[in-house]
Amino acid sequence: MMDVKRIISKIEKDYIISNLRKEERIDNRGLWEYREFRIKSDIISSAEGSADVSLGDTRIITGLKYEVGEPFPDLPNEGVCTVMAELLPIASPLFERGPPDEQSIELARVVDRGIRHADCVQTKKLCIKENEAVYILFVDMYVINYDGNLIDAGGVSALTTLISAHIPEGIMGDNGLEWTGKYLTGEIIVNELPLVLTYGKIDDIIFLDPSLPEELVCDGKISISATEDKITSIQKSGAATFSIDEIKMLGNKTLEIGSKLRKKLNLLQYLSKIE
């Protein structure tokens, strides 16, 4: 399409909308079809888990680091998992340098909530000693190329990173922390596999996985995270409004498409092979 600009031309907007009405998209997808996911895991040697995920031309690299710290007083036997996102200026002329803006905070928050409320990360397994020492996990996402729908790519990227985790296992000995020589892997840390699905809305047309031009012209979006049988978080963004019936329909779609996608991606294949 045309070189990426802050303002999308009127003819491009008309073109996208008139074709969506005919259920046609320029990249030849159906309204409920994803672009291709390409996934590589454990690519960063300095990280304790990582993933390189592409969704069409959108690409996100995510890495996992850990620290050992004190638990929150109200959750004395649970570790912490935080998600951060950065929209790198290499990824698009639309991204600027500087502290995280709204878009990157939304990306991190939506991905974080999708994971947090899904019984995904087993925070109790991240406790080294109650009240004293727990693991604090940092899942940091970096956007390498931006071609729309960062949230869904980010969700898969963060999840794959956690699955590929290999964190040195520690115990509290007499002289402080000791390494047991074993690793906490994704097999121990990760339980449910929540996926987040984002839909765009233009007028009364709703479609899955908006590409960049679609994202730039759409009135708004809705992101729904779900495990195999439960909705775990919802985020509506932009100026669009959705009817109750539409939300109900999207709830159904999310479970149905999410389930198929979960099988297709088979993310458990990225479990760390480390001993």
Next chain:
Amino acid sequence: MEDDEESVEDEFEDFEDEEVSREVVVPGEILTEDVKNFLPGRGTILNKEKTKIISLNIGLKQIKKNYINVIPLRGFYTPHPGDKVIALIVDKNPVKYKCDINAKDFGQLKPKNTVKRGKTRGFRGGSAVQDEISTEKFDIGDILVVKVLSADRLNKPELTTVGKYLGKKTGGIVISVDPPKIPRVIGRNGSMIKMLKNLTKCNIFVTQNGRIWLKGEDIAHERLLIESIYKIASEAHTVGLTDRMQEFIINEKKKRGIE
């Protein structure tokens, strides 16, 4: 519907010239040490000691008479007076439109350059006079085909919409390719573009800033055309491209079941 003609410019014929060697060179590469018989041409420079001609670009080496040129394979658009380009209006105020022309500077379109001269004569307070002093004619987000009136290193390019094939585009879609690949999309004497038009039945307008406007019968034809243009851009440095593209499009049409 308006009948658009491609804008073929002789200036860029070099790329299409089959005599251009297909030797790929990169910045700093020595093109010749025979400085007695050769002169540095486009995309080249003499070294400090004046003993070698070296390339400044990633491109194809070309020897024309006693000049050595490098035809770039990658690069950005630099406006020249007379260029026809596709512009996107990104801002406007009462005295001018600010246009994105895919160059380092935004182009300026003044209202007086959007109405034909002479029409205003003989009328008192005619609408054209109104047009001349306001920026009501176009809106932010409009796509215009404009001509570059003036452009130099220091001043912002001045644009006009008065002239043949110029003005606002309605319908269709605009895509972008690397500006140095545009001569290949046009082809020698417009051969590539004619082939594309005939086989995909789309209207195409190719401009020098790398932007291409197109409009066809349906999205299937347009999709095939867009894929073909991207393929031309990625294979711009190969020989026999027009024939291969023709074959590609005919095959794809059969595969996709479109006429």
Next chain:
Amino acid sequence: MPLIIKDEYPETLFREDGKRLDGRDNNELRPIKMEVGIIKNADGSAYLEWGNNKIFAAVYGPREVHPHHLAKPDKGILRVFYRMATFSVFDRKRPAPGRREKEISMIVADCLEPVLFLELYPGTSFEVFIEVMDADGGTRCASITVAALALADAGIPMKSLVSAIAVGKIDGKKVIDLSGIEDKAGEADLPIAITWYNEEISLLQFDGDMDLNEMNEFLDLAKEFLKSIHNIQLDTLKSKYIKLQEKTSKNKKDEDKKGDK
């Protein structure tokens, strides 16, 4: 802080068989892989894997300068932003850019500027963004190497490429291309970059101690291996195009091939 596995320095940087800890000889480069044009949105881009270093570089420009007051009326400006990902190093790095990143950004810009014709683009900026995703010693040399490729990929006129490498001294022996641990535990580290159009040094930093003889030897050693880096750069830029040429001419043997010298 990761308290469990400590980032300890080994007692010796050589194995019993005389090779370095990663199995290399003293004059052996780590495996290097380069790619160009991998970030579609950028005007030019490149990716580099140099040992465990994984670095992306993207170029945007020439474009209008933001903020506007930085623009110079007589020439364009080159701005380099070197950043490291939080997970690229042993201890998680804080997300905000630190002093080291700012210094390297400046050094890389100074190193690349001589090969550009900034005076032809007054009032504009060329922005080079370097993102280190994984770091293992020598990222400033790797950054220069990959940034030069990204500039060439953007089609920005350049007098030549720029290549860089570090030479240094570990356990009293001269080696090339220091890894992260060698950089930290070794005695001397001398990153050098060269602009090929005049074959002069455009980056030189040094901390440690060496005598004059050693310095001369280091410079000669670096020159030899800078050539290898340069060859990989040239090959990377060309191979993308040449492969396609070969593929299409194979398909069309009857087409008379011209220009293949």
